Amino acid sequence: GAVVSQHPSRVICKSGTSVKIECRSLDFQATTMFWYRQFPKQSLMLMATSNEGSKATYEQGVEKDKFLINHASLTLSTLTVTSAHPEDSSFYICSAREAKSSTDTQYFGPGTRLTVL
Amino acid sequence: AQTVTQSQPEMSVQEAETVTLSCTYDTSENNYYLFWYKQPPSRQMILVIRQEAYKQQNATENRFSVNFQKAAKSFSLKISDSQLGDTAMYFCAFFRSNDYKLSFGAGTTVTVRA
Secondary structure: OOOEEEEOOEEEEOOOOOEEEEEEEOOOOEEEEEEEEEOOOOOEEEEEEEEOOOOOEEOOOOOOOOEEEEEEEOOEEEEEEOOOOHHHOEEEEEEEEEOOOOOOOEEEOOOEEEEEO | OOEEEOOOOEEEEEOOOOEEEOOEEEOOOOOOEEEEEEEOOOOOOEEEEEEEOOOOOOOEEOOEEEEEEOOOOEEEEEEOOOOHHHOEEEEEEEEOOOOOOEEEOOOEEEEEEO
16 A cells, blocks of 8 residues: 555656656545655755645745645645756656655655756 | 744665654644655655654654654654655645645755665
């Protein structure tokens, strides 16, 4: 149980285009999902918290107009990188917190490697 | 704000031996959770072990165990009988109960040598 998927696993796009990354909880409902960014050999940096049915909350320094987050259902959150530039190239990871969990454990997706040319 | 410190960037261990990873944290909360996650070369984050702060007993999961010292705000991970598949980056994480966010340490890269 507690499986989180991400799609696509890797994407290459041209500078100026937008890219959408999906995060799904496959066998549980997640009222809260989180989006992280990770550079090679570094820790995870929280970008935003996605709550089902409400606006996402962004961490300081993260541009909300650049990284659009939608959490339309209890099993799906999407991150759209708008007008992507080479500096947006990174590894993006989502996690989901099970709605009825008493353990407060976050389960992570396998990540998406974004390369912007 | 909670800070999580992992002071060992890299560690190497011989197969079948034991390695201990250190983690300290800073918080004013009394009830919280602590986690160790493993990130192998595939980059999939895998939950290794979880500790509730209100529990005095140290958590154990097979070959993985923790030494939780609440007063010292220390949460070390011991990997016993190390296996080649344990090679990964290990992250200590503090769970913030007020907003459900995880604060991660910088990570420790563990290499198990054959």
